[in-house]
Amino acid sequence: MTLRTRTAPPRRLALAQLINSVGDGAYYVCSALYFTRVVGLSATEVGLGLTVGWAAGAVAGVPLGHLADRRGVRGTAVALAVATGAAVAVFLTVRGLPAFVLAAVLYACCQCGLGAARQALLAALVTERERTRVRAHLQSTANAGLAAGAALGGLALHLDTAAAYRAVLAADALAFLAAALVLTRLPAVPPTPPAASGTPRLAVLRDRPYALITALHAALLLYMPLLSVVIPLWVVQRTEAPRWTVAALLMLNTLGVVALQVRVARGVRDLRTAARHIRAAGVLMLVSCAAFALTTVPASPWTALAVLLAAACLQVLGETALASGAWEISFGLAPEGRQGQYQGFFGTGAAVARMLGPLLLTWLVLGGGPVGWLALGAAFLTASWAMGPAVRWAAASRPADAAAVSASGPEPAATAP
Incomplete structure (x- = not known):
């Protein structure tokens, strides 16, 4: 995946993302079987450990x-990439x-922490x-890497x-170690000066509007455990669909994001267009859930497969629209110099979805059937x-200057060469 840009930092960020995602793709495919069949843990114990984690x-x-x-975001990102690699190595013991x-x-x-530091690094090295x-581009690159890694995991x-x-x-x-090495080649970013006296150190924890946005985003991110x-x-x-449909749906999602994410993101220019994309994502996800609900209707395996593929296509469109809008909102509403803590807070949505989603969605959808699908879509x-x-x-x-930018939107983005 080529990142067309005039500067090297985005290309190096993409390279680090690609390296990481190849390793992660293989890990995601194999980790559950490693923990149960090699380490000897039960499925319940694995679920408990990951929930606590x-x-x-x-x-x-x-x-x-x-x-x-x-x-400094670069040094912290490098240190956390090394630490994450060490954590994976600990799993071997x-x-x-x-x-x-x-x-x-x-x-x-x-x-x-690495996710927050990388987002802050992106915000520091790329124009608003x-x-x-x-x-x-980074998301598209990551999905391509996950697909390649999944193939290695399949071996x-x-x-x-x-x-x-x-x-x-x-x-x-x-x-992770190789990605850390790539990150060291990025320009250094000066650290943020200490907050003024009387200013809360973790200001994001008192930012109620941003907390509400993060909670709404976490609810929308429930599509992640839905997929996995x-x-x-x-x-x-x-359903009556053949079992290999599961692999086909996952591949469709991965390749769909690779093909569509950059194109969909072009329509996001400011906070207003970002919110519009997220509204469209909600509609698409509702229709997708309704399509999944229809697959309980008795039909031939091929009819069930066709409906499932249509539902998955709608979900990909919703996922890419959601991501594009969420990135603009998370960056645009975070004060400069505090991107790290704000991106860290916004990123809790993914952790919460991973933690609560499997239990909640299996109860709602597998227990509720078509009604559960429609409730989730709503x-x-x-x-x-x-x-x-x-x-x-x-x-x-x-502040007034930020409000003015959010009301009118930033100047149009320059066209990449």
């Missing part, structure tokens, strides 16, 4: 993001539940009007040996349409 990560994101602001939970906490905290465009699944699974985890750890947990179970248990629609008023509230609470 992501809960800790959600809490750690803000202070680690603040640390990036105060100590665990032999029981307590050690696994500690390793999961370390891994999730480092991942959440190009942040969403560059972030879309390990085919071999189905402890050595193959350990090789995947070792490769993921090395990928609920839809595979739904296809196998509740929740997506409500959260997406509430985002516009929340963004206007947040913009109105900013």
Whole structure:
């Protein structure tokens, strides 16, 4: 995936993202089987450990993001990439539940902090009007890497040996180290001066409009465990579609984001267009959920497959629209010099979705059937349409110059060569 830009930093950010995502793609495919079949944990124990880990990560994101602001985002991002690689390596040594939970906490905290530091690094190295465009390229690159990594993980699944699974985890750890090396080649970013006397150190925790936006975004991010947990179970248990449909749907989602994310992001220019994209995402997700609900109607396997593919296509469109709008909002409403802590806070939405989503959605969708799908779609629609008023509230609470920018929108983005 080529990132067309006049400057080197976005290309190096994309290279680091690509390296990481290849390792992560292989890890995501193999990790559950490694923990259950090699380490010897039960599925319940794995779920418990990951839930505790992501809960800790959600809490750690803000202070680690603040640390990036105060100590320098490049150095912090490099250190957290190395630490995440070390956390993956620790998984190779665990032999029981307590050690696994500690390793999961370390891994999730480092991942959440790394995400915040990378977002702050992007904000510091790219002009304001190009942040969403560059972030879309990074997301497209990441999905391409995940697809390649998943193929490598599939090879390990085919071999189905402890050595193959350990090789995947070792490769993921090395990928984080390689990505850290790439990040060291980025320009240094001066740290933010200490806050003035009387100013809260973690100001984002008192920013109620931004907290509301983050909560609404977390609700919309429930599509993530929907993809990884609920839809595979739904296809196998509740439809007549062939079992390989699960792999086809995941591949469609990955390649769809690669193909569409940059194009969809071009329509986002300011906070107003960002909120409009998120409203459109809510409508698309509602229609997608309705299509998934229809797959319980008795039909031939090929008819069920066609409906599932249509529902997945709508979901990809909704996902890309949501991401494009969310990036613009998260960057645009974060004060300069505090991007680290604000991006850390905004990133808690993903951790919360990973932590609560599997349990909530299996109960709602697998337990509720078509009614559960429609209820989930209605929740997506409500959260997406509430985002516009929340963004206007947040913009109105900013200083006058920021409010002016949010009202009129920044100048049009320059066309990439």
